[in-house]
Amino acid sequence: MNEREQMNVVIVGHVDHGKSTLVGRLLVDTGSLPEGKVEAVKKQCERNAKPFEYAFLLDALKDEQAQGITIDTARSFFKSVQRDYIIIDAPGHIEFLKNMISGAARAEAALLLIDAHEGIKENSRRHGYVMRFLGIKNVAVCVNKMDLVKYDQKVFKQIKADYTKFLNEIDLKPQSFIPIAAFHGDNVAAASKNMPWYRGANVLEVLDGFPKQAPLHAQVFRMPVQDVYKFTEEGDERRIVAGRVESGTVGVGDEVVFLPSGKKNRVRSVEYFNGPVRQQAFAGQSAGLTMDTEFYIRPGEVMVKASEQLPQVSQKFKANVFWMGKQPLMQGKVYKLKIATQQVPVMVAKINHVLNAAELASAHKDHVSRHEVGECVFEAMKPVAFDLAHDIAATGRFVLVDQYEIAGGGIILASVFDGDSSLKEHIRKREYGWERSQITPDDRAQKYGHKSAFILITGKIDTGKQRIAKDLEEELFNLGKSVYFLGVSNQLALAAQDSKDKVLGKFEHLQQLGELAHLMTDAGLVLITSITDIDDHELGLLKTLNYPNRTFVVNVGENRFNASDIDLKLVENEDSGQAVKKIVDLLVKAVVLDPEYMI
Known part of the structure; x- marks a missing residue:
């Protein structure tokens, strides 16, 4: 039995x-x-002395009937001869704009309603821009409640002309305008006897005429990594990469690349929780994959x-943002x-222009106000892997979080490679x-008996790195060196806990550490710290902030960095005395410590 085609359709419009x-x-x-569903609802309306409304048939949200407004994105299902439809009925109140966008983001097509009696409202324009913003190409405009204007063709034509002018300004081209009276069924699933002047398709025919997007499993493979699991207690050495396949398929033996890191591997097995091992994973499925070689x-x-075609990787990109x-x-x-499972601090590098959709006014300013759309250039603090939104929505759409709340949504338009960075x-x-200072770095080195340096001892928790750092400080201090140990290994975690946002809290703490390192090394000191759970790009941030002074990276245990970033590798829980000797030798070879000054 062939599986019937499905299409997600959102219905939007003013309240x-x-x-x-x-x-x-x-x-x-x-x-x-x-x-019997319709009859049951009609009887309930009679008992409550309320007039029957077809809207009452949507009982997915009880609050809707109690309050008389759609407060979330209700989902309903119906069938035509051609396909099955999942209809997302989104709220029209401006207060529930987030809900409307979250519903519309899942849609392949849209019906945009305008009341023939009330005409085009502010939200009619705003919702039109949201459809353009989300990249929905299958759009039809339904001019509803034609019965309230006595099915007047002139009213329909005027609304069509005015709204078409607006849609042209935002480059949205609907497939059709349909005059309807939804309550009476005019032009919904059958032609209207009250509007013989309209010879176009009805709503159901227009929906059936919308082209279906290529199925997700036929697109290129994308699986954002949600987590990596390892069950060592039971002797299970597998490292399972878990996530949801957003598009495409992946199977045993496929060579895969992880971005933005660029690490390559090959799929050894495809596994499911409490399920048998399989050969493939498809779009829409959550799966765990093991790799041929162990890596981090x-x-x-x-x-x-x-x-297959790879996503783009960049720290700068241009995007449309609905704030x-x-x-x-x-x-x-x-x-x-x-974006997908990535969480990265980003700075608004530039606001190219802002459009107030309600007034259709474009302006150049340094902020985007609530319910406005801005074309912005964003700079991430580390590389981000993404697709353009019109290619793959799951890896091309994003949200922005401000003060612990989702404050905006965006679609990526293009990478930006201008060579500049904040x-x-x-x-x-x-x-x-x-x-x-009048005292030069050479003067300080002559006085202190060494050059300045920032020594970063990295590794996982409980690898002995903090003990090594403290013993190194003591050794250099006893040798008469100007040295200071800064205990920040656990401060990153504490800073993240104290901050309203862990991602931004960690970034701010790293910035502070980098600036402090620059200050202390500029003063000619040797600064030592041990640090947990940072990646290549965060390490690069610390090195850059300490510029032009030297930074040395000592990694303890499993190496999670590029080989070129590491100056010295130590085994996990290495003898502290031996580790300190190796670090001192490294500093001597790098001419930070002069053998003549060693006591």
Whole structure:
């Protein structure tokens, strides 16, 4: 038996323009309701002395009937001869705009309703822009409640002309405009006898005419890594990479690449929780994959096939953002970006222009106010893997978090490669404005008996790195060196706990550590710290902030960095005395410590 084709359709429009009524009517006219459902609702309305509404057939949310408005994205199902439809009925109130966008983001097609009697409202324009913003190409405009204007063709033509002008401005081209009276069924699933002047397709025919997108399993493979599991207590040496396959398929033997790290491997097995081992995983499935060779990756990486088109990797990208935060989106401010399973601090590097969809006014300013759309350039604090939104939605759409709340949604338009970065600009300004001491670095080295250095001892928890750091400080201190141990190994975790946001809290703490290291090494000191759970790019941030002074990286235990980033490798829980000797030898070879000054 062949599986029937499905399509997700969102219905949007200003409050009380008849969205839920249209959905209810579609359910009735296509025979998609259980037998007796309509009669039961009508009897309930009689008992409560309320007039019957087709919207009452949508009982997915009880609050909707109690309050008289759709407060979430109700989902309903109906069938035509051609396909099955999942209809997302989204709220029209401006207060529930987040709910509407979350519902519309799942849609392949859209019906946008306008009340013929009330005409085009502010939200009619705003919702039109949201459809354009989300990249929904299958769009039809339904001019509803034609019965309230006595099915006047002139009213329909005027609304069509005015709204078409607006849609042209935002480059959204609907397939059709349909005059309907949803409550009476005019042009919903059958032609209207009240509007013989309209010879176009009805709503159901328009829906059936929308082209279906290529199924997700036929697209290129994308699986954002949710987590990596290892069950060592039971002697299980497998490292299982877990996630949801957003598109494409993956199977045993496939060569895969993890981005943005660029690490390659080959799939050994495809596993499911409490299920048998399989040969493949398909779009929409959550799976665990084991690899041929053991390696280290972090949650947030995107797994792709090496043989297929790769996603883009960049720290800068251009995007359209629909802002819903209480405070404006500000140029220069840092927010948390969430795209697939990646969570990265991003700065608004530039706001190209802002469009107020309600007034259709474009402006150049340094902020995006609530319910406005801005084209912005974002700079992430580390590389991000993504696709363009019109190619693969799951890895091309993102949300921005501000003050622990989702404050905006966006779609990525393009990568930006301009060679500039906020970090480089910060270093340039800092070095240019730094008031230098009359005492030179060579004078300090001559006085202290060593050059300055920032020694980072990295590794997992309980690898002995903190003990090594403290013993190294004691050894250098006893040798008469100007040295200081800064205990931040656990401060990163504490900073994240104290912060409202762990991702931003960690980033701020690393910035502070890098600036402090620069200050102390500029003073000619040897600064030592042990640090847990940082990646290549966070390590690069610390090195850059300490520029132009030297940074040495000592890794204890499993190496999670690129080989070129490590100056010295130590085994886990290595004898502290031996470890200290190796680090001192490293500093001597690097001419940080002069053998002549060793006591």
